[in-house]
Amino acid sequence: MKPAPFTYHDPTTVSELVSLLGSLEDARLLAGGQSLMAMLNLRLAQPEHLVDLNTVAGMDGIEASATGLRVGSMVRQATLLKNAGPNTGIPVVGEALRWVGHFQTRTRGTIGGSLSHLDPAAELPAVSLLHDAELTVEGPQGVRRVPMREWPRGYMTPNVGEHEVLTSIEFRYWDEPHGYAFEEFARRHGDFALVAVGALLAVSDGVITRAAVAIAGATPTPARLDEAEKALVGQAARPDTFRSAANIVRQREAMSDAYTDARYRQRLAGVLTERVLMKAASRAAETEEDR
């Protein structure tokens, strides 16, 4: 066996879970285990207590409302993928999920686990930013709602207290018909992205009326690309517009690490931005024709 000894807890309800979290020190929450189990096996994490979320009832629901899709934090990535197809209002989530690990890891991996682990290169935080998701966090002090933009607090540090747990996330639908796209580059399919970019684009009579662009892998936390979005809205949905937005993205600072250097990441960021904007615009044109 690989993990260091811990005490295992398997609460069955959210209230049991929350009271447990309030009483334990040095506890880690086990969701799908696709990152934490590896960290336990490598003994990079040696918590005193391991709280299993897989036994908690009611954290794996998917519920559509008029404004958005609420997804329990324990919904498996494979399940979310089946619920994020072309006509679900969040197809960009489905497109991004194809890049998340492999199909054997998506069967266990969860949306909440990915958001809480907050790897800088992870795809799900980036698409959550695109859809201005609202996260529900519960703890002994009560329930908090956190906008996705305020979720990343720093490198792999989500806005969740030591005694709190992410219980659900609501992706907000866009009212306007729009195109979407998500692209990334990794050395091997399923590896962490060197850079990933996603975009949503609403176009009316050839003019961009609303834009969301988000990036992962380039900086210590995923981010919305506000400057590029500003450069898009009000402009013609044309290749030169996308190129100028991509140039803005290319100027952003990027990180260097063992995989590659900052300059290459910046170059990828620009190329991928241009590519997703082209694809999103062509899909936006299709939705416009459909109407």
Next chain:
Amino acid sequence: MPDTRNITLTVNGEPMAAQVETRVHLADFLRQDARLTGTHLGCEHGVCGSCTVIVDGEAVRSCLMLAVQADGKSVTTIEGLADEDGMHPVQRAFQDNHGLQCGFCTPGMVMTLTAYLGENGEPDDRDIREAISGNMCRCTGYQGIVAAGLQAAEELRGGI
């Protein structure tokens, strides 16, 4: 005092009850407690895919799941694929297409493709490559494995 739990599960169709230390992962449980050493352990941190087994119909990496989490579940390992009529179509396809050399990655590859083909009946070459992208093989160069996947898909569709 080690932290232990009693679990009951089904392994390859046989019911099984055991007391497990909670920190034992499913792969170690299968190899050491169930004595089924067909499930291989390569990296033990979710990268190589060697330990892939099928839990309640879905392919999972058994090094990234605790044995205690398999309580009440049905686990299929490579030992559970063949029946009295002989090898499973996926196993036979590996043999036919030289899909293995040293054999270390083979159980993970076979379990991965078995689960994948169960849900995706008509894969093309690219789909098979994506399906096995989470499994590493250092001998074959993958060509034989991809060919095996395509043959097995056709056979499972009833084409052969």
